[in-house]
Structure formats: structure tokens, C-alpha cells
Amino acid sequence: MRIVFGLGVAAMALASCSQPKELAVDGAWVRLGAVTGRPAAAYFTVHGGPTPATLISVTTDVAIKSEMHETMDEGGLSTMAQLTRVEIPAKTDVTFAPGGRHVMLFNMNSGIKPADRVTLTFAFADGTRIINNATVVAAGTPAGK
Numbered sequence: 365m366r367i368v369f370g371l372g373v374a375a376m377a378l379a380s381c382s383q384p385k386e387l388a389v390d391g392a393w394v395r396l397g398a399v400t401g402r403p404a405a406a407y408f409t410v411h412g413g414p415t416p417a418t419l420i421s422v423t424t425d426v427a428i429k430s431e432m433h434e435t436m437d438e439g440g441l442s443t444m445a446q447l448t449r450v451e452i453p454a455k456t457d458v459t460f461a462p463g464g465r466h467v468m469l470f471n472m473n474s475g476i477k478p479a480d481r482v483t484l485t486f487a488f489a490d491g492t493r494i495i496n497n498a499t500v501v502a503a504g505t506p507a508g509k
């Protein structure tokens with residue numbers, strides 16, 4: 365009995381001290397393309413963990429192809445460049461949001477409708493995989509809906 369009691373105290377002590385923040389993803393959402401057949405885009409925030417990480421892909425079962433992109437303003441013209449890796453510094457939030465970084469989802473399953481949930485898999489260079497659900501919104505829905 366004394367051993368069990370001792371373990372219980374140790375577990376409580378662990379739970380109460382501030383633990384290092386783990387690498388995590390939240391706030392994921394997917395905006396459908398304006399027309400069926402046009403790519404959708406995924407947005408989210410990656411929270412850096414105790415050590416730096418490198419995001420190498422974001423994929424979903426409901427799209428044939430996905431690419432990380434960055435939107436850039438070039439003399440009033442909005443262009444996109446593909447990103448093959450995105451550095452996530454330790455303890456730093458990296459946001460993918462409209463007008464900036466995003467994940468383009470090509471050939472989305474046409475059965476996916478607003479308010480559906482789709483699963484995104486985030487792959488990191490060290491082999492870490494994070495699975496996160498994203499809420500689907502209609503084309504033209506602003507950030508924060």
C-alpha cells in the first residue's frame with residue numbers, strides 16, 4: 365500500500381509542474397475552391413515544440429495532390445511559390461493563413477461540402493506525424509468565419 369501511495373504522489377507532482385510544450389497543430393480549416401475542380405486551401409497554426417522542427421508535407425485522403433505554398437505580392441500581382449519545407453522554430457507559432465502560407469489541395473473529392481471535417485496529416489523531417497481534423501468552409505468564407 366505504501367508503494368502505491370508513493371507512486372500516486374509522484375504522478376500528481378508530474379502533472380502539476382509546467383510541462384514543455386509539445387509540437388502541435390490546431391485551428392485547421394479548409395476552404396473549398398470557387399468552382400468544382402479548382403483547388404481548395406488548408407490553413408492552420410503549427411506550435412513549435414521544445415526543439416526546432418521542419419514541416420515537409422501536409423496531406424489529406426480527400427485530395428489527389430497537396431502542396432505547401434506561399435503567396436507573395438509582386439508589384440500588386442499576387443503570385444504563389446511552392447514550399448518544400450517550412451521551418452518551425454522551437455516554441456514559436458507558424459501560421460498558415462489566407463494571403464500568406466497555405467496548403468493547396470488539388471482534385472479534392474467533390475463530395476466534400478462545407479461543415480464537413482477532413483483529416484490532415486502533417487509530416488515532419490524527423491519522422492513525426494501529427495493528425496488533425498479540419499473544418500471545411502465554402503469558397504469565399506473569410507478567415508475566422
Ligand SMILES: [Cu+2]
Nearest residue numbers: 433444466468
Ligand atoms: Cu497556392
